[in-house]
Amino acid sequence: xxxxxxxxxxxxxxxxxxxxxxxxxxxxxxxxxxxxxxxxxxxxxxxxxxxxxxxxxxxxxxxxxxxxxxxxxxxxxxxxxxxxxxxxxxxxxxxxxxxxxxxxxxxxxxxxxxxxxxxxxxxxxxxxxxxxxxxxxxxxxxxxxxxxxxxxxxxxxxxxxxxxxxxxxxxxxxxxxxxxxxxxxxxxxxxxxxxxxxxxxxxxxxxxxxxxxxxxxxxxxxxxxxxxxxxxxxxxxxxxxxxxxxxxxxxxxxxxxxxxxxxxxxxxxxxxxxxxxxxxxxxxxxxxxxxxxxxxxxxxxxxxxxxxxxxxxxxxxxxxxxxxxxxxxxxxxxxxxxxxxx
Numbered sequence: 001x002x003x004x005x006x007x008x009x010x011x012x013x014x015x016x017x018x019x020x021x022x023x024x025x026x027x028x029x030x031x032x033x034x035x036x037x038x039x040x041x042x043x044x045x046x047x048x049x050x051x052x053x054x055x056x057x058x059x060x061x062x063x064x065x066x067x068x069x070x071x072x073x074x075x076x077x078x079x080x081x082x083x084x085x086x087x088x089x090x091x092x093x094x095x096x097x098x099x100x101x102x103x104x105x106x107x108x109x110x111x112x113x114x115x116x117x118x119x120x121x122x123x124x125x126x127x128x129x130x131x132x133x134x135x136x137x138x139x140x141x142x143x144x145x146x147x148x149x150x151x152x153x154x155x156x157x158x159x160x161x162x163x164x165x166x167x168x169x170x171x172x173x174x175x176x177x178x179x180x181x182x183x184x185x186x187x188x189x190x191x192x193x194x195x196x197x198x199x200x201x202x203x204x205x206x207x208x209x210x211x212x213x214x215x216x217x218x219x220x221x222x223x224x225x226x227x228x229x230x231x232x233x234x235x236x237x238x239x240x241x242x243x244x245x246x247x248x249x250x251x252x253x254x255x256x257x258x259x260x261x262x263x264x265x266x267x268x269x270x271x272x273x274x275x276x277x278x279x280x281x282x283x284x285x286x287x288x289x290x291x292x293x294x295x296x297x298x299x300x301x302x303x304x305x306x307x308x309x310x311x312x313x314x315x316x317x318x319x320x321x322x323x324x325x326x327x328x329x330x331x332x333x334x335x336x337x338x339x340x341x342x
Contacts, residue, residue, distance in 0.1 A: 002021050002022030002023075002024075002315075002319075003021070003022065003075040003076055003315055003318045003319065004019065004020070004021050004026070004067075004069060004073055004074055004075050004076075005019070005020055005074070005075060005076045005078055005311045005314040005315040005318060006018070006019050006060075006063070006074045006076075006077050006078070006099075006307075006311060007019070007020070007077075007079070007115075007307045007308065007309070007310030007311025007312070007313075007314055008056075008060075008077070008078070008079040008092045008095060008096045008307060008310060009079075009080045009092065009112070009115070009305055009307045009309070009310045010052045010056075010080065010084075010088045010089060010091050010092030010095075011080045011082075011083070011084025011085065011088060011089055011092075011112045011305060012043055012048060012084055012085055012088060012138070012139075012305055013032060013033045013034055013037055013043045013048045013051070013088075014030050014031070014032045014033075014034075014304070014305045014306070015031040015032075015033075015051065015052045015055035015056060015059050016028075016029065016030045016031070016059070016305055016306045016307035016308075016310075017029045017059045017060050017062075017063040017307040018063065018306060018307030018308035018309065018310060018311035018312070019063050019066075019067040019069065019074075019307075019311055020122065020308065020311040020312055020315050021315075022315060022319070023121055023122055023125065023312070023315070024122070025122050025312075026066070026067035026068075026069065027062075027063040027064070027066035027067035028066075028301070028302075028306055028307060028308040029059045029062045029063040029066065029307065030059075030305075030306055030307070031051075031055035031058070031059050033047060033048055033051035033052075033055075034179075034180065036051065037179065038178065038179045041169075041173050041179055042169065042179065043085070045085045045086075045087050045088065046087065048085060048088045049087035049088050049090075049091055052088055052091040052092065053091055056091065056092075056095050060099075063307070071099075071103060072103070074103060074105060075105065075318070076105055076106045076107070076108065076314055076315075076318050076324070077096050077099055077100040077103075077106070077107045077108070077314070078096075078107075078108040078109075078110050078310050078311055078313060078314025078315075078317070079092050079093055079095075079096035079097075079107065079109055079110070079310065080092055080109075080110060080111075080112045080115065080310055081093060081109030081110060081111070081112075081325075081329065081331055081332060081335060081341075081342050082111065082112060082331055082332035082333055082334065082335030083111075083112055083113070083139070083140075083332065083333055083334050083335045084112055084139075084331075084333060085333065086331055086333040089331030089332075089333060090330075090331050092331075093109065093329070093330070093331045096109075097328065097329075106318075106324035107324055107325055108313075108314045108317050108322075108324055108325055108341055109325040109329055109341060109342035110310060110313045110314060110317070110340065110341045110342075111313075111335055111337060111339060111340050111341065112305075112310075112335070113135055113140060113142070113144075113337040114149060114153060114313055114337060114340045115309040115310045115312070115313040116135055116137070116271040116272050116303075116309055117133045117135065117144070117146060117149060117153075117269055117271045118149050118309060118312045118313040118316055119271065119298050119302045119306070119308055119309035119312050119313075120269050120271065120296050120297075120298050121149070121312055121316060122298075122302070122308060122312050123296070123298060123299070123302075124296070128146075128267055128269065128296065129146060129147055129148055129149060130145065130146060130147045130267070131145075131146050131265060131267040131268065131269050131296075132144070132145060132146070132156075132256060132259045132260050132263065132265050132267065132268050132269070133145075133146050133269045133270075133271060134252060134253075134255075134256040134268065134269070134270045134271070134275075135271050135272045135337075136163070136164045136165065136252060136270070136271075136272045136273070136274035136275060136280075137163065137164075137165045137272035137273040137274060138165030138166055138169065138180070138182075138273055138274075139163050139165065139166065140158070140159070140163050140272065141158065141159040141163040141164045141165075141218070141252070141274075142155060142156075142157065142158040142159070142337060143155075143156040143157040143158070143214045143255055143256060143259050144156060144337060145259070145263060145265070146269070148320075149316060149340070150313075150316050150317050150320040150322050150340060150341075151320070151322065151340055153337055153338055153340060154338065155336075155337055155338060156214040156259055157212065157213070157214025157215040157216065157255065157259075158215060158216065159215070159216040159217065159218065160203075160212075160215055160216065160217045161217050161218065161219040162217075162219050162222060163216075163218070164216070164218060164248050164252065164274050165180075165181075165182055165272070165273055166218075167218040167219075167221065167222050167248065168180075168181035168182040168185055168245075168248070168274070169181035169182070170222055171185065171222060171225050171241075171244055172184045172185050174225070174226060174229065175188070175229075175237055175240065175241065177241070182273065182274055182276070182277060183276075185241045185244065185245055186245065186277055186278060186279065188237060188238050188241040188242075189238065189241040189242035189244075189245045189279065190238075190242075191238045192236065192237075192238030192239040192240070192241050192242030192243070193238075193239050193242055193243070194242045194243055194245070194246035194279075195243070195246070196236070196239035196240075196242065196243050197228060197239060197240065197243035197244075198243075199221055199224050199225060199228075199243055199244055199246075199247040200220055200221055200224050200247065201221075201247055201250055201251045201254070202216065202217035202218060202219075202220050202221055202251060203215055203216060203217045203251070204251060204254065209258075213255070213258060213259075213262075214255050214258070214259055216251065216252070216255065218248065218251075221244070221247055221248070225240065225244050228240070245277070245279055246279070248280075249277070249279050249280045249283050250283075252280065253280075253283060253284055253287050256268055256270070256284075257287060257288070257291055257293065260291070260293050261291075266292060266293050266294060267293065267294045268284075268288060268293050268294070268295050268296070269296045269297070270284055270295070270296075270297045271297075271298060271303065272303060273303055273304045273305070274303075275297055275298065275303040276300040276303040276304060281297055284297065313340075317340075317341060322341065325341065325342045329342050
């Protein structure tokens with residue numbers, strides 16, 4: 001009998017509950033507070049925490065209804081223990097701890113970043129370990145070697161400044177496209193030319209490839225876009241959006257495919273909120289096919305923060321016989337990706 005696992009995700013502005021049976025998704029409920037943050041141009045931690053408190057119980061009940069199960073059917077609870085906004089994380093951890101204790105079920109405090117990668121396991125039955133994972137979101141841009149999603153992840157590289165999603169948000173704000181920036185720029189870029197402006201590709205010089213081949217830097221790109229706008233009063237917004245987006249996509253995939261080649265791993269998983277970007281998905285498919293790399297990208301709905309990814313990792317932990325998190329534990333806002341669970 002495959003375990004039924006309920007996952008709780010509250011690392012940022014989504015109160016998300018997922019329920020899985022083994023590798024089968026039964027429910028994926030997301031209550032987002034993004035509209036409350038939009039007028040501030042970014043997520044306000046205090047507003048996010050309060051929104052989690054208000055949405056938690058209704059979201060759990062809706063997930064149970066969607067999955068057609070009761071609390072007594074749940075075999076284990078998984079919760080994002082970090083990284084993320086500490087106040088938001090604590091709401092999820094406290095809720096999961098109380099639920100697990102009340103039901104007498106094991107509790108797994110898991111890593112948000114590993115969970116983003118693990119959600120891909122809900123879409124297929126074939127094993128993917130080992131794989132290279134390109135994790136791109138609002139707070140993280142990382143290249144990972146995943147030998148075992150439940151316990152062996154090696155960080156090959158990460159952003160040295162702005163994450164890709166953060167850069168999207170900042171440029172969208174400058175272009176007056178709204179928040180969140182990734183979807184807004186993606187929509188604007190559709191009518192623009194990706195080759196109109198030759199924006200810089202950070203950390204791609206010969207010296208960079210020799211010293212930090214898998215790290216990312218997008219702050220220089222952000223500055224270049226701002227200076228271009230200042231110096232070009234007649235700029236075409238769609239062209240700026242498309243060219244900026246292309247610069248990010250190009251660097252992400254250059255690094256990811258280089259990691260596949262150097263490690264000899266012919267599998268690439270792209271995960272995180274930015275993985276929902278249609279241009280990234282299209283270019284990744286083209287380049288991976290040409291390089292003979294097996295590409296897996298979750299559906300757009302499973303790329304952004306969601307409870308299904310947490311439940312998925314919890315289910316994999318149960319199936320692998322990994323120990324549950326023991327005793328009371330705090331959220332860790334800076335939890336390292338190498339630590340898959342607490």
